[in-house]
Amino acid sequence: EKPKPAPVQGVGPDYRSESQKPTATVSTDVDFETVTVLPQTPQLIALLSMIRDRNTERGDFIFYSNRIIRLLVEEGLNHLPTVEHTVTTPVGSKYDGLSFQGKICGVSIMRAGEAMEQGLRDCCRSVRIGKILIQRDEETAQPKLFYDKLPEDIAQRWVLLLDPMFATGGSAIMAVQVLISRGVPEDHILFINLIASPEGIKNFATKFPKLRVVTAFIDQGLDEKNYIIPGLGDFGDRYYTM
Ligand code: URA
Numbered sequence: 001e002k003p004k005p006a007p008v009q010g011v012g013p014d015y016r017s018e019s020q021k022p023t024a025t026v027s028t029d030v031d032f033e034t035v036t037v038l039p040q041t042p043q044l045i046a047l048l049s050m051i052r053d054r055n056t057e058r059g060d061f062i063f064y065s066n067r068i069i070r071l072l073v074e075e076g077l078n079h080l081p082t083v084e085h086t087v088t089t090p091v092g093s094k095y096d097g098l099s100f101q102g103k104i105c106g107v108s109i110m111r112a113g114e115a116m117e118q119g120l121r122d123c124c125r126s127v128r129i130g131k132i133l134i135q136r137d138e139e140t141a142q143p144k145l146f147y148d149k150l151p152e153d154i155a156q157r158w159v160l161l162l163d164p165m166f167a168t169g170g171s172a173i174m175a176v177q178v179l180i181s182r183g184v185p186e187d188h189i190l191f192i193n194l195i196a197s198p199e200g201i202k203n204f205a206t207k208f209p210k211l212r213v214v215t216a217f218i219d220q221g222l223d224e225k226n227y228i229i230p231g232l233g234d235f236g237d238r239y240y241t242m
Contacts, residue, residue: 024049025230028198028218032205035213036079038071048217051194052232061238062115065164068194068216069119073160076192076214077123080104080158102158105151107132109163109175112236116162116192130154132178134171143170148178155183159190164235166193166215167226169200176208186210194235195219197228 024045027037038044050056050064077100085099106120106129107113117129130150137144151157159179163172172191179189187210196215199222204213219228232238 028220030198030201030205030218032201032213034205034209034211035201035215035218036075037218038075038214038216040217044068044071044216048195051238052230054233058238058242061242065115065194065235065239066119069116069164070122072192072194072214072216073116073119073123076160076190079190079212079214103153103156104158104160105130105154106160106162107150107154107175107179109134109161109171110147112164112239113162115164115235115239120160120162128157132175134174143174145174145178150179150182154179157184158188159184161189161191162193163191164194164239165228165231166191166196166200166204166213167222167228168197169203172200172204173207176211187212190214195228195231197222 027040047064047068051061051068056064081101082098083101084096086094086096089095104124104127106117106127108117108129108131110131110133114131120127120129128151131148132145132150133147134143135146136142161172161175161179163175166172176186176189176191180186186208189208190212191204192214194216196213196218198218198220201213201218204211219231221229223229227233
């Protein structure tokens with residue numbers, strides 16, 4: 001066996017000694033097999049730091065959120081089924097690869113979830129995207145379904161449910177109930193979000209034990225107004241207006 005080359009000083013991820021490496025807030029550990037947290041790379045942590053910073057202006061917030069969304073969609077797609085697929089390259093050689101199996105669609109929870117649609121389109125050409133509008137009912141304070149527009153054959157599709165902030169999970173739970181009522185099997189739904197709360201994850205995983213969640217980070221918790229802590233404030237306001 002060849003000896004490993006000595007790490008080159010000043011190059012690559014090992015460029016600092018262990019004792020000099022910067023530290024960062026860590027994602028909360030949860031014990032659900034269905035929950036995937038993106039690898040906490042220096043890139044991802046730097047992107048999260050940009051969008052969490054209260055001083056980040058709107059243009060940068062959009063740019064860096066979009067980068068994280070892209071990573072989330074790419075990871076989400078890894079949870080879809082594939083089949084063996086061998087191709088012949090231009091030099092006449094074979095490559096044993098894979099191809100995706102099954103149709104997919106996105107469903108965004110309005111308004112903030114719509115910010116994730118382009119990231120899905122960038123990865124899946126001409127993907128169908130449905131929408132669900134859920135708002136708090138003024139009288140009952142419970143989430144209420146106001147509007148939905150979903151592909152008519154959604155029951156035959158894998159669904160990537162899009163909502164950036166997974167706080168209590170109230171809207172996501174209602175959205176999943178709508179999808180299930182239209183015939184989508186629970187295990188064909190992937191809920192993709194940027195930042196989750198441990199409470200939301202637990203509520204959701206208890207209700208839908210077969211539904212997969214892909215997130216970039218699980219935060220500490222919720223405040224009295226159900227904002228995620230440390231979070232990033234109101235995602236929709238920061239993406240669309242501020
Ligand atoms: N929605 C947001 O935009 N932010 C939160 O912290 C919680 C829900």
